[in-house]
Amino acid sequence: MKRFTTSLVATLLLGTAAPVFANDSVLAATGDSKQWAAQLGNYAGTRYSELDQINAGNVGDLQVAWTFSTGVLRGHEGAPLVVGDIMYVHTPFPNMVYALDLNNDGKILWRYVPQQDADVIGVMCCDTVYRGLAYSDDTIFLHQADTTLVALDAKTGDVKWSVVNGDPAKGETNTATVLPVKDKVLVGISGGEYGVRGHLTAYNIADGSMAWRAYSTGPDDEMLVDPENTMVLGKPVGPNSSLDSWEGDQWQIGGGTTWGWTTYDPDLNLVYYGTGNPSTWNPSQRPGDNKWSMTIMARDADTGIAKWMYQKTPHDEWDFDGVNENILVDKEIDGQMRKLLVNFDRNGFAYTLDRETGELLVAEKYDPAVNWATHVEMDPASDQYGRPQVVAEYSTAQNGEDVNSTGICPAALGSKDQQPSTYSPKTGLFYVPTNHVCMDYEPFRVSYSAGQPYVGATLSMFPAPDSHGGMGNFIAWDAVAGEIKWSLPEQFSVWSGAMATAGDVVFYGTLEGYLKAVDANTGEELYKFKTPSGIIGYVMTYEHGGKQYVGVLSGVGGWAGIGLAAGLTNSNDGLGAVGGYAALSDYTALGGQLTVFAIPD
DSSP states (O other), rough: OOOHHHHHHHHHTSSOOOOOOHHHHHHHHHHHHBBOTTTTSSSTOEEEEEOOOOTTTTGOOEEEEEEEESOOOSOOOOOOOOEETTEEESTTTTOEEEEEEETTTTTTEEOOOOOOOOOGGOOBBBSOOOOEEEEEEETEEOOOOEEEEEEEETOOOOEEEEEEEGGGGOOOOOOOOOEETTTEEEEOOOOOGGOOOOOEEEEEEEOOOOEEEEEESOOOOHOOTTTTTTTEEEEEOTTTTTHHHSSGGGGGGGGOOOOOEEEEETTTTEEEOOOOOBSOOOOSSSOOOOSSEEEEEEEETTOOEEEEEEEESSSSSSSSOOOEEEEEEEEETTTTTEEEEEEETTTSEEEEEEEEOOOOEEEEESSTOOOOEEEOOTTTTTTTTEEEEEEEGGGHHHHHHTTEEEEESSTOOOOSOOOOOEETTTEEEEEEEOOEEEEEEEOOOOOOOSSOOOOOOEEEEOOOOSSSSSEEEEEEEEETTTTEEEEEEEEOOOOOOOEEHHHHSSEETTTTEEEEEEEEETOOOOEEOSSSSSOOSEEEEETTTEEEEEEEEEEOOOTTTHHHTHHHHHHTTGHHHHHHTTGGGGTTOOEEEEEEEEEOO
16 A cells, blocks of 8 residues: 655655746736636635625616627526636536627627537536636636536637546546646546545646646545645644545545635645545445545645645535635634635535634534534544534434435535635625525435446435525625624525625525625615526626626526426435425526626716
8 A cells, every 4th residue: 555655745845846926817817806807706715806886875776788698508607707808608518618809799709619428417416517717827727527628718719738637437527617826727526426536636737737636535645645744623634544534445436526616825825625525425335434525625736735634524424515615814813813714514514714724713503404413523622623513313324224314404405505605805704605405315225336326315305494484595604703694585595606895795696596786784685686597607797998797697507406407307306406496497497698787877
């Protein structure tokens, strides 16, 4: 068995070329509030805009300025990018890209239509969504469903290079965006429901060659973990931390996929991302903590070596993937300014950590319905430190195979799935689109076969009981106090990405298709408009010709809308979502469209 030694760490560090500073083109583009050059708005992932022409006083006057049809059905996640005078719009499979001329009424400057095998659709677990394009150095990066990463010339659409990141025949697919950092672009992988072994990979922006790959599970050297210097809650992780937490060689099909978000701190030169669920969903088939699935990873951007890790849900029993965004903010705690990382996990707990050291500072429920655990142990002297304290009644492992554990909150899609939150430095609050959904969960034994579903559980989903009757809330969260400041009930899960602005407005979309604007301080609804289809896209804003615009993609789908998107009717299909969201078809229908809003002259 391979060992990851300190000498190997030294080799990786010494073998690095002369240091490359944070990607100047990304910093310049995301630093210009007139543009929207990254899916999360910036490296910190705040989805905040300094634009204030549209504000709490006039947002009620918004009108549709223009629209664009994507020509594709299924779920439209992600947001358009605006760099200079060009808007870049993407679609779900087949992952088309449009470059639109903002100086000429959105005229199509170029389009890119990938040639992909449609068989990849059959191994995408939760709709054919794609969370959007990335930009760096006059290049647009597209990561296709079939895992082909393509670098396109931003002006012409010509292919500069492409590289294949995975193998759909094994269940490896892609739904996530990528992140350019320095001279590399960071790329994840999907497929946890197919026994895929997750990894984050860095490709060189110049030519697409691989710089490093860090697996989520397995031997230390393949995980790029240094047993003596990679920390977990203030202590060295120690040798074989992943191998010792799996039975036999289960780690090889252990999941921990990386289909969520990556953020970056240029000062610390650390990238942050999360790993997904362990495979299979039947916990009885994989005893142990199943490290390092369900984990926040902090890695050196140049070498990929892990600086610290924190596993939020050891031995996951509910499919609470840990891939949600890690938002980077600096805030005062106990009179001291701290570099913080804030994470709203699928498991229903909101975490605040020191992003330099990985110290756990806050872990509190951000949905009052959460019942699978009582709390996260915060006493560093306890052998349970950092671990959620599981309630036996809702433990699918303790209840056993072929037993239907009922009334678990949240459901597998979590108190929040991948839909990104936003942070306003003006209010100091985070604004979080949430799911208010519970489930029944029955695990069963399943065999692994490459490229075949490896789930092993039957689910049903329903609104949280004894509440407002809806399936979602939009909340404002204080990450230092660990408490909800205000909460807005929604009939369905809020599956769109939110955006806050300097105009004291927060925008989000609903599954019925409404774009909503609320007061950042009070939550008062200031504006809403019904777009042609349900919104699971992410709100963005930009300025052009001296005028501020707000844009969002409509197109119902994603996990919550999979019944509509894929024409499914069995209530247990879509990993339990079809039955839970059956009423959605009474409110919206399929259709991909970009709607752009502005205040009329």
